[in-house]
Amino acid sequence: MKKFISILFSLLLPLSFTSASKAGGHMEAEVIHWWTSGGEQAAITKFAEAWEDMGNTWIDTAITGGENARGTTVNRIIGGNPPTAAQFNISKQFVDLVEQGQLQSLEEVASAEGWRDFIYPKALIETCEFEGEFYCVPVNIHSSQWMWINKEVFAKAGVAEPNTIQEFINVAPAIQDAGFIPLALGGQPWQESLMFDVVLSSTLGRDYSRQVYGDKDVSAFRDGRYELALQTFRDLNEFVDEGAPGRLWNEATAMVVDGKAAVQIMGDWARGEFAVAGKVAKEDYNCVIPGEEKYVGLGGDVFVFPKSSDPKVKEVQLKMASMMVNPTVQAKFNNAKGSLPMRLDVDTSAADACMTMGLELIKNPDALLKDSDDYNSPAFVNAWDDVLTEFRNDSGYSVADAMDDLENVLTSGL
Numbered sequence: 001m002k003k004f005i006s007i008l009f010s011l012l013l014p015l016s017f018t019s020a021s022k023a024g025g026h027m028e029a030e031v032i033h034w035w036t037s038g039g040e041q042a043a044i045t046k047f048a049e050a051w052e053d054m055g056n057t058w059i060d061t062a063i064t065g066g067e068n069a070r071g072t073t074v075n076r077i078i079g080g081n082p083p084t085a086a087q088f089n090i091s092k093q094f095v096d097l098v099e100q101g102q103l104q105s106l107e108e109v110a111s112a113e114g115w116r117d118f119i120y121p122k123a124l125i126e127t128c129e130f131e132g133e134f135y136c137v138p139v140n141i142h143s144s145q146w147m148w149i150n151k152e153v154f155a156k157a158g159v160a161e162p163n164t165i166q167e168f169i170n171v172a173p174a175i176q177d178a179g180f181i182p183l184a185l186g187g188q189p190w191q192e193s194l195m196f197d198v199v200l201s202s203t204l205g206r207d208y209s210r211q212v213y214g215d216k217d218v219s220a221f222r223d224g225r226y227e228l229a230l231q232t233f234r235d236l237n238e239f240v241d242e243g244a245p246g247r248l249w250n251e252a253t254a255m256v257v258d259g260k261a262a263v264q265i266m267g268d269w270a271r272g273e274f275a276v277a278g279k280v281a282k283e284d285y286n287c288v289i290p291g292e293e294k295y296v297g298l299g300g301d302v303f304v305f306p307k308s309s310d311p312k313v314k315e316v317q318l319k320m321a322s323m324m325v326n327p328t329v330q331a332k333f334n335n336a337k338g339s340l341p342m343r344l345d346v347d348t349s350a351a352d353a354c355m356t357m358g359l360e361l362i363k364n365p366d367a368l369l370k371d372s373d374d375y376n377s378p379a380f381v382n383a384w385d386d387v388l389t390e391f392r393n394d395s396g397y398s399v400a401d402a403m404d405d406l407e408n409v410l411t412s413g414l
Contacts, residue, residue: 027316029084030059031303032076034069037250039272043337050329051320059084066190073306077102082306084313085320090127090138090300091373091381097304098130104305107133109318115325118343121368123298136302137321139330140339143297143358144194144267145201145369148253148274149286153180153262164290165199165232168263172239175262182239184261186247192392193385195236195265197371200229202291206369213372216410222403230391230399237392256285265290267299271338271354280352287354289361295369296361300339380414 029051035044041062048058061083063069070093073086077097088094097103110116110133119125119138128136147168154161154171157178162168172182185191201209204225211220241261244252253273255261264270271287279285289295303324305317323329330341335350340358348359361367373381384406391402 027054027056027319028059029056029316029320030061031085031087031320032061032063032069032073032083033087034063034066035087036062036064037248037273038276039250039269039274039336039338042276043272043333046329046333046336047324050323050326050332054319054323056319077306082308084316085303085305088136088302088304089373090124090141090298090302091371092377093373094136094302094304095130097306098135102307103135104307104314104317105133105135106137106305106318106321109322110134113322113325118345119325120342120344121298121362121365123368123370123374124300124342127374128302136304137324138300138302138342139324140300140334140337141296141298141342141358141362142267142269142300142339143289143295143369144299144371145198145289145291145295145297146266146268146270147198147288147290148256148264148266148270149288150256150259150262151284151286153178153259156180157262161286161288162263162290163288164292165202165236168290169232169235169239172262176239180259181241181255181261182263183236184252184255184264185240185244186249186252187240187245187393188247188249189385189389191249191252191266193388194267196229196233196388196392198265198290199233199236200226201295201297201369202289203229203232205291205293206295206366209369209372212410214370214375218407218410221407221410226406227399227403230402233388233392234399237395267297268340268354268358269338271352272336273338275336275338275352281355282353287357289357294361295367296340296358297369297371298374299371300342377414380409380412383409383412383414 033044035041048060051058063072070088076082116125124138128134128138149161157175157180159171159174162171175182211217249266250273252264253266253270256264257274257277257279274285281287327343327346330343331346334341340362351359387402387405391397
C-alpha cells in the first residue's frame with residue numbers, strides 16, 4: 001500500500017497546489033480540522049481570530065470525525081490539491097506523509113524561535129521531530145483520564161460522588177433507581193477504547209500501560225491484571241442507556257450537562273462543552289481523574305503543513321506555525337478547548353478549577369502517561385480497538401477469547 005501511495009505521489013506532485021496566497025502583506029490559508037462541537041468551534045475560532053488579526057484570511061474546512069478529516073487531507077495531497085494546514089493527533093498518524101516527503105519542514109521557524117526550549121513536555125518534540133527537523137506543530141495537550149460528574153444528579157440520587165471507577169460502579173444502581181442514566185457513552189469505537197484505557201490506567205497505572213503498549217510484554221499482559229480491567233469494562237455496560245450506539249461524544253457530554261446522565265468518562269475536551277453551556281467547574285459539575293494515582297495523558301493535537309513548490313505557500317505556513325505556538329494565542333485557544341498549553345510560560349489566570357488540576361499535574365514528570373498511539377502504528381491501534389469494541393458490544397465474546405485476540409495483535413508486529 002505504501003509503495004502504491006509513493007507511486008501516486010510521484011505522479012501527482014507536479015500538479016500540486018495549495019489554497020494559500022499572498023498579496024502584499026495579506027496571507028490566505030485553508031485549514032482542515034475536525035473541531036465541530038460547540039466547545040471545539042469556540043477554540044478553533046481563537047486561531048482564526050489571531051490569524052485574521054494579523055491581516056490575513058482563514059478558510060475554515062471543518063469535517064466531522066477525525067478519521068474523515070485525516071482521510072480528506074491525505075486524499076487531497078494525493079490528488080494534488082492539499083490544504084495549507086491540517087489537523088492530526090499527537091501520534092504516528094502522519095509518519096508516512098513525512099517519509100514520502102509530502103510535509104513542509106518547519107525547522108526554519110522552530111530553530112529561529114527556539115521551540116525546543118519552550119515546548120513542554122519534551123515528548124511532544126519527539127512526536128514532531130524527524131531526522132532532526134520539525135514537521136508538525138503541537139498545539140495542546142489532551143488527557144483522556146477524566147470523569148465528568150453532574151453534581152445535582154448525585155445529590156438527587158443521594159450518593160457520594162466517586163473518585164474511582166469502582167466507586168462509580170458501586171453507586172450506579174442507586175443512580176438508576178433515582179431515574180437517571182448513570183453513564184453517558186457514545187457507542188463509537190474510539191469512545192469505547194478511550195473508556196477502557198481510563199479503566200486500565202486508573203486501576204493499573206502508568207508503568208503497566210507502558211509494559212503492555214510500549215514494551216509488548218506478553219507476561220505482563222497475561223499476569224491476570226488485564227483480564228480484571230476487561231471485566232470492569234464489561235461491568236460498566238449495565239449502566240449505559242440503549243441510545244448509546246453511534247452517539248457522538250459531545251452528545252453524551254450534553255446528557256451530563258443537561259442532568260440526564262450522572263457521569264461521562266471522556267477526555268478534557270469535554271470541559272469546553274460545559275464552558276459553552278455556562279456551567280461552572282466544581283459548582284455545577286465536578287471533574288475527577290479516577291484512581292489512587294493521578295495521571296495526565298500525552299494525547300492532543302498537532303497541525304501539519306503539506307509541502308508546496310511555491311515559496312509563497314511556505315511563507316504562509318511558517319507564519320501560521322509561529323502564530324499557533326504564540327503564548328497569548330496558546331492561552332486563549334487552550335482555555336476555550338479544555339486542553340493544556342504545550343508551553344508553561346503562558347498566562348493561565350483564566351483557568352478554571354479543572355484546568356488548574358491538569359496544569360499542576362503536568363509539571364510532574366511521573367504523572368505523564370503515554371497513550372497506546374504514542375507507541376504504536378495506526379494499524380496496531382485500530383486492530384486493538386476493534387477487539388475492545390467487539391468485546392463491549394457482544395456479551396458472548398468472553399474475556400478469555402478477547403485476551404487471545406489481543407495477544408495476537410500484541411505479537412503481530414503491526
